[in-house]
Amino acid sequence: xxVRRGRHEDLLAIGRLAEAGFWxxxxxxxxxxxxxxxxxxxxxxxxxxxxxxxxxxxxxxGDAGLAGFIDAISVDHGMDVSVIAIDPxxxxxxxxxxxxxxxxxxxxxxxxxxxxLLGNLEAESFFERLGFxxxxxxxxxxxxxxxxxxxxxxxxxRIGHSGM
Numbered sequence: 668x669x670v671r672r673g674r675h676e677d678l679l680a681i682g683r684l685a686e687a688g689f690w691x692x693x694x695x696x697x698x699x700x701x702x703x704x705x706x707x708x709x710x711x712x713x714x715x716x717x718x719x720x721x722x723x724x725x726x727x728x729g730d731a732g733l734a735g736f737i738d739a740i741s742v743d744h745g746m747d748v749s750v751i752a753i754d755p756x757x758x759x760x761x762x763x764x765x766x767x768x769x770x771x772x773x774x775x776x777x778x779x780x781x782x783x784l785l786g787n788l789e790a791e792s793f794f795e796r797l798g799f800x801x802x803x804x805x806x807x808x809x810x811x812x813x814x815x816x817x818x819x820x821x822x823x824x825r826i827g828h829s830g831m
Contacts, residue, residue, distance in 0.1 A: 800819065
């Protein structure tokens with residue numbers, strides 16, 4: 668598995684990974700219409716192209732194509748993982764950890780955070796395994812559906828850079 672910065676030619680594969688990951692992770696937690704609207708808004712080719720141009724997208728690539736991606740952006744409080752998606756068939760193989768490590772700067776001194784929909788036990792468990800700690804509860808809305816997320820925090824110095 669090779670971890671690298673996302674490129675324009677990854678655009679469609681990123682959209683497919685997001686679709687598989689969102690339906691797998693949010694079914695039963697969100698209305699199907701909300702999942703569909705999220706995917707249309709955030710993972711259309713135009714939206715993915717914008718993400719790629721911003722420079723925070725990192726992908727994990729295997730022999731059969733992309734197995735996962737992360738989009739982590741710099742914000743006032745440090746870095747924010749806006750999304751991480753791993754092909755459901757490739758989970759629990761260290762891909763998510765490698766993506767988080769590659770997406771963060773080697774000498775970053777600011778914390779990293781990720782907002783996780785309450786009830787998304789697989790995502791909560793993933794961030795906990797990486798050393799993130801649960802923080803504040805953040806109510807909000809995704810389109811017209813009210814949601815509650817938990818913000819997970821990781822101090823920058825706890826992120827290892829093992830490389831892949």
